[in-house]
Structures are given as structure tokens and as C-alpha cells.
Amino acid sequence: MLRAAVLLWLCSIGSQVAALEPVSTGVAVTTALASSFLLASYDTLKCQFYECCDAGWVKPNITGLALSLQRRLHGQHLVVNTVIRAIKGHVKSHNPEKALVLSFHGWTGGGKNFVSRIIAEHLYALGMDSKYVHLFVSTLHFPHESQIETYKDQLREWIKGNVTQCGRTMFIFDEMDKMPDGLIDTVKPYIDHYKEINGVDYRKSIFIFLSNTGGNDITKKTLEHWQSGLPREELALKDMEEVINIGAFNEKGGLWHSSLIEKNLISAFIPFLPLERRHVKLCVRDDLEAKGHPVTEELLSKVADELLYFPQENKLFSKSGCKRVSQKVDLLIEDEKDTFVFQPGTGGQIPDTG
Ligand SMILES: Nc1ncnc2c1ncn2[C@@H]1O[C@H](COP(=O)(O)OP(=O)(O)OP(=O)(O)O)[C@@H](O)[C@H]1O
Numbered sequence: 169m170l171r172a173a174v175l176l177w178l179c180s181i182g183s184q185v186a187a188l189e190p191v192s193t194g195v196a197v198t199t200a201l202a203s204s205f206l207l208a209s210y211d212t213l214k215c216q217f218y219e220c221c222d223a224g225w226v227k228p229n230i231t232g233l234a235l236s237l238q239r240r241l242h243g244q245h246l247v248v249n250t251v252i253r254a255i256k257g258h259v260k261s262h263n264p265e266k267a268l269v270l271s272f273h274g275w276t277g278g279g280k281n282f283v284s285r286i287i288a289e290h291l292y293a294l295g296m297d298s299k300y301v302h303l304f305v306s307t308l309h310f311p312h313e314s315q316i317e318t319y320k321d322q323l324r325e326w327i328k329g330n331v332t333q334c335g336r337t338m339f340i341f342d343e344m345d346k347m348p349d350g351l352i353d354t355v356k357p358y359i360d361h362y363k364e365i366n367g368v369d370y371r372k373s374i375f376i377f378l379s380n381t382g383g384n385d386i387t388k389k390t391l392e393h394w395q396s397g398l399p400r401e402e403l404a405l406k407d408m409e410e411v412i413n414i415g416a417f418n419e420k421g422g423l424w425h426s427s428l429i430e431k432n433l434i435s436a437f438i439p440f441l442p443l444e445r446r447h448v449k450l451c452v453r454d455d456l457e458a459k460g461h462p463v464t465e466e467l468l469s470k471v472a473d474e475l476l477y478f479p480q481e482n483k484l485f486s487k488s489g490c491k492r493v494s495q496k497v498d499l500l501i502e503d504e505k506d507t508f509v510f511q512p513g514t515g516g517q518i519p520d521t522g
């Protein structure tokens with residue numbers, strides 16, 4: 169809008185100059201130079217305040233990403249290392265050979281959305297609110313199997329339109345396991361090794377797929393590892409990669425029989441391990457701290473006790489990972505307020521029971 173106004177203003181100056189004296193080449197050149205200078209200044213000024221696809225707004229901070237994952241993500245050593253390596257390799261290259269495609273798999277509440285958010289926060293100044301980060305949720309955006317052809321067209325348009333605006337665009341596909349079969353194959357051309365498609369280069373974009381696919385097998389493998397007495401941190405990516413690959417290809421939904429797997433277009437399969445009670449307690453600690461509440465061992469255990477654990481024999485893993493921790497902490501804080509009894513000299517208040 170403002171840009172159009174500047175253009176109009178420049179045209180009016182041009183026509184006034186032309187009206188005063190015969191249009192000489194000199195005047196035309198000066199006007200053209202002034203116009204481009206003003207437009208460039210306008211763009212620079214605009215990008216100071218509004219998000220643009222430039223280094224001021226799209227600014228990968230790999231050190232920050234590594235620190236944040238190491239500090240905030242609990243119990244996911246395979247995720248931390250793989251994500252940092254993959255993102256670093258891709259964003260450091262001015263000419264990546266293809267788009268980066270990460271496929272996150274695992275039990276509920278293990279941190280798949282959490283990690284996507286942390287990645288967005290360290291690639292874009294506005295994080296998940298950036299106009300260059302797009303989240304698709306299968307049950308929301310692709311709910312009807314019968315409309316798959318419409319979704320395919322929309323997906324192509326969305327991807328093309330957004331990458332045309334900014335090469336360094338990130339697409340997150342959540343609930344991949346609930347996506348109509350075959351839909352994801354639509355993205356194949358954009359994540360393949362083509363230098364450009366109809367004048368658009370897609371190789372700087374990042375695709376992240378989230379699903380619970382393979383979650384049962386990952387859990388089984390993690391349990392076996394634990395039963396053999398080995399430390400969790402000794403579980404290696406290669407122990408899990410095949411499990412996920414086979415699971416993702418054969419479990420219904422999302423990547424089921426997908427050509428993305430067949431053609432090796434997925435840069436990395438990333439396993440999220442089921443979280444143990446000790447990890448849940450770390451999530452509780454973080455949440456209490458974030459809410460400015462004192463942390464005590466008693467509180468950590470109290471919240472951790474509120475969640476359910478499996479398998480029946482040893483109750484090793486949290487059924488909901490860290491997913492319901494924040495809600496449980498809120499309830500606990502509320503309960504504390506309600507049971508807080510006035511004692512003379514403590515400065516406390518009698519709770520309003522009305
Ligand atoms: N490994 C973790 N470390 C720290 N916090 C975590 C972890 N996993 C989950 N959380 C916390 O729990 C919340 C919910 O997790 P998240 O939504 O990322 O799980 P998910 O893996 O996407 O689950 P689902 O498969 O059900 O979608 C996160 O916002 C975060 O606060």
C-alpha cells in the first residue's frame with residue numbers, strides 16, 4: 169500500500185518535471201535513479217518494522233538452538249544430536265542440494281511439537297509466528313479422505329506460493345498418521361534434488377513431519393534396552409532407524425507406502441523415546457520455574473504421581489509423556505492457594521471460599 173503511494177508520488181514528480189521543461193534524458197535518468205533509491209530506502213525502512221525474508225528476520229542461530237535443545241529437551245539424546253547436525257548442515261549451505269526433510273516419530277508427549285517450536289524460534293526472529301513458518305494439522309486442514317484431490321491442489325499452491333515469497337520457508341505437517349493416504353506424495357517434487365521448478369528453487373526450504381507412527385516399536389526397543397541393564401543414552405540412532413523406517417512405510421496413514429520413503433527423500437528419521445518418570449519430574453521443574461513457583465522435591469513427586477505409567481510390571485514410561493504436566497502444575501498451584509490457611513504473623517490471607 170505504502171509502496172504504491174511512494175510510486176504514485178514519484179510519478180507525479182516525474183510528470184511535473186516533464187511539464188516544466190522538455191523531457192531530457194538527463195531528467196529521466198535522474199528521476200529513475202531517485203525512484204529506485206527511494207524505493208530501496210523504503211524497502212529497507214519497511215523491513216526494520218515488518219517481517220521480511222532477509223537476514224534481519226530469517227537468522228539461523230545454531231549455537232542457540234543447540235543450547236536450547238540441550239537445556240530444555242529431556243530424555244531425547246537421539247533427537248538433540250540429529251536435529252542440530254541436520255539443521256546446521258542445511259542452513260550453513262548457500263546451495264543445499266535438496267530441501268531438508270525431518271520425520272519425527274514417537275510416543276505421545278515426547279516433545280515433537282516442542283522441538284519444532286524450538287527450531288522455529290532459532291531460525292526465525294518471530295518463531296512460530298513468522299509468516300515463513302507454516303503448520304498444517306491433518307485433522308484440521310485435511311479432514312476428509314474424499315477431498316484428497318482438492319487438498320493436493322491446495323498443498324501445491326501453498327508450497328509454491330510460500331517458497332516463491334521466501335526460499336527459507338519451514339513447513340510443519342502435524343498428525344501425519346491421520347493424513348489421507350497418498351496426499352504427502354504431492355510434496356515429492358519440492359523435496360527432490362531439482363535445482364528449480366518453473367523458476368522457483370525449493371532447496372532451502374525445511375519440511376518437518378510429526379507422527380506417532382513407529383511409536384510402539386520405538387517404545388518396545390527402548391524397554392528391551394532398559395531391561396538389558398544398559399544406560400538409555402547408549403541407545404544409538406541406527407538401532408532405531410530401521411524400526412521407524414519399516415513402521416512408517418507399513419503403518420496406515422501419512423507416510424504409508426509413500427514414495428518419499430521409497431525414493432529416500434527423507435533426510436532423517438528422528439525417534440522420540442518414551443519419557444520416564446525422572447524426565448517427567450524435569451518437565452515439572454521447568455514448568456514450576458517458568459511460573460515463578462518454588463520447586464521442591466515433594467512437589468515434583470506430587471505432580472509426577474498424577475500421571476499414569478506403563479507397562480504394568482515396572483511402570484517405567486509415562487503414558488502421556490510430559491504432555492499434561494503444565495495443566496497438572498496449574499491445578500496444584502490452584503489447590504495450594506485454596507488450602508492456604510491464614511496464620512497470624514505470616515502475612516497470609518484467608519482464602520475466599522464464597
Ligand atoms: N522431552 C521433553 N522435554 C521437555 N519438555 C517436554 C518434552 N516432551 C514434551 N514436553 C513438554 O510437553 C509439552 C507437550 O509435548 P508435545 O506437544 O511436543 O508432544 P508431542 O510429541 O507432539 O505429542 P503428540 O504425539 O501427542 O502430539 C511440550 O510443550 C513441552 O512443554
Ligand SMILES: [Mg+2]
Nearest residue numbers: 280281342378
Ligand atoms: Mg504433537
